[in-house]
Structure formats: C-alpha cells, structure tokens
Amino acid sequence: MALKSTFAILGLVAGSTLALSAIPAQAANLFGNSGIKFDETTTVDFWFVQSKGAFKSTLSVVEKAAPTTSLGVLFKENVASLGSANDFLGTCPETVTSPTGECHNWFTFTGGVEYSLLLDSGNNGNVWSTDTLNTPVKPQALFSFVATPEPGKYTIRFDDKGAGDDADFNDFTIMAQIKPVPEPTALAGLGVVAGALAFSRRRKSDRKS
Structure with missing residues (x-):
C-alpha cells in the first residue's frame, strides 16, 4: 500500500507539473511603442546589450502620467563611449x-x-519608448520579440536625438524578459501536491507508531 501511495503522489506531482507547463506566461496588456502596462503586478528583467552614440545617457522607468520623473534607473552611461573609432561603442561594465x-x-x-x-541624454534631449511622449510623436525605440525557448523576451533599441534624428536605432540597446505570473489555478495545484505529500507522511508516521 505504501508503494501504491507513493506512486499516486508522484502521479499527482507529474500531473501538476504538466498543468503548470501548459499555462501560458502572463501576457502584458501593453509592452511596446503604445506603452508598458500589465494586468497584474509583474517583474521584468533587463540586460544592457550595447550603445553606439556620442551622448552620455541614462535609461529609467517612468510613469506615462509623469514622464520626466524617474521611478528607477535601469542603466547609466558613466562614460559616453570607448571612443569614436568604433561608432562610439559603449559596453558593460x-x-x-x-x-x-x-x-x-x-x-x-x-x-x-x-x-x-x-x-535621458541631458542637454542633448530625451526620448521615450512610448511614441506619444515624443515630440514630434513618432517611434524612438524598436521592440523586437526574441524567439527563444524562454518566453517573453524582447530586444529594445533606442534612437537618440543625435545626428539629426538618423533613425538608426542603435544608440542604446537592451534586452527585456517578462517574468510569468503563476495563475491562481496553478498555485492551487501546488497546494494540492503539498497537501498530498503531508498526508502521506502522516500516514507513514501513524503506521510506525
């Protein structure tokens, strides 16, 4: 009976794992040139890729309602670039x-x-990832979905106001990944598994006593 009970619990764990894998990642209501907005509180990871511009810039998160008030700096150029020899390349760290x-x-x-x-490029001007915040209204960032086994990855490439708005979209490049938010049903499933394991342990303890 103990062996059957163990198999039953393992089956429950496996079934819950399959259910979790079938649940899609939490979708963003908006994540692109129209804005960034999530239905639920969501964490996004960011990685700096490179910069190619003579300006010394800082990338921050802002609310659309207060677009010049930084809620947190993501990345900051401590030096504008490594020099002009390679198109003002900037790297981390x-x-x-x-x-x-x-x-x-x-x-x-x-x-x-x-x-x-x-x-924010200081006296050289500001640009936003949201088109409607830019003057004139136009894209100053390109969002590209990255096809990888990990869901929710994007490359975001900014074009600053240098070189007469050359629209090269290589002045500041980052990668972002939206972390999936577990659905309530998935969390409930994990609770069932935990409860079943606890019940099995109690039964084994009762037999020993």
Whole structure:
C-alpha cells in the first residue's frame, strides 16, 4: 500500500507539473511603442546589450502620467563611449552599468499603471519608448520579440536625438524578459501536491507508531 501511495503522489506531482507547463506566461496588456502596462503586478528583467552614440545617457522607468520623473534607473552611461573609432561603442561594465554596477537590472511594474522607458541624454534631449511622449510623436525605440525557448523576451533599441534624428536605432540597446505570473489555478495545484505529500507522511508516521 505504501508503494501504491507513493506512486499516486508522484502521479499527482507529474500531473501538476504538466498543468503548470501548459499555462501560458502572463501576457502584458501593453509592452511596446503604445506603452508598458500589465494586468497584474509583474517583474521584468533587463540586460544592457550595447550603445553606439556620442551622448552620455541614462535609461529609467517612468510613469506615462509623469514622464520626466524617474521611478528607477535601469542603466547609466558613466562614460559616453570607448571612443569614436568604433561608432562610439559603449559596453558593460566598461562604460555602462546598472546602479549596482551590474549589466542586469529589474523593475516591478504595478498592475494597471501605464509606464514608459525614458532615455535621458541631458542637454542633448530625451526620448521615450512610448511614441506619444515624443515630440514630434513618432517611434524612438524598436521592440523586437526574441524567439527563444524562454518566453517573453524582447530586444529594445533606442534612437537618440543625435545626428539629426538618423533613425538608426542603435544608440542604446537592451534586452527585456517578462517574468510569468503563476495563475491562481496553478498555485492551487501546488497546494494540492503539498497537501498530498503531508498526508502521506502522516500516514507513514501513524503506521510506525
């Protein structure tokens, strides 16, 4: 009976694992040039890729309703570039880091609030990932979905206001990954598994006593 009970619990665990894998990642209500907004509070990981511009810029998260007020710096150029020889290339950690000195950062977006990413180049001007915040209204960032086994990955490439708005979209490049939010049914399934395991342990303990 103990062996059958163990097999039954393992089957329950396996079934719950399959159910979890079948649940899609939490979808963003908006994640692109129209804005950033999630139905539920969601954490997004960010990685710096490279910069190619003579400006010294800072990338921050802002609310759309207060587009010049930083809620948190993602990455900051401590030096504008490594030099003009390679199109003002900037790399991490040589010229760009997060506030903690890393090449990775994250931000937790509150559900129902609309956000944007601000690339602040000081006296050389600001641009936003949300088209309607830019003057004139136009894209200053390109969001590209990255096809990988890990869901929710994007490359975001900014075009600053240098070189007469050349629209090269290589002035500041990052990668973002939206972390999936477990569905309530999935969490309930995990609770069932935990309860079954606890019940099995109690039965074994009762037999021994």
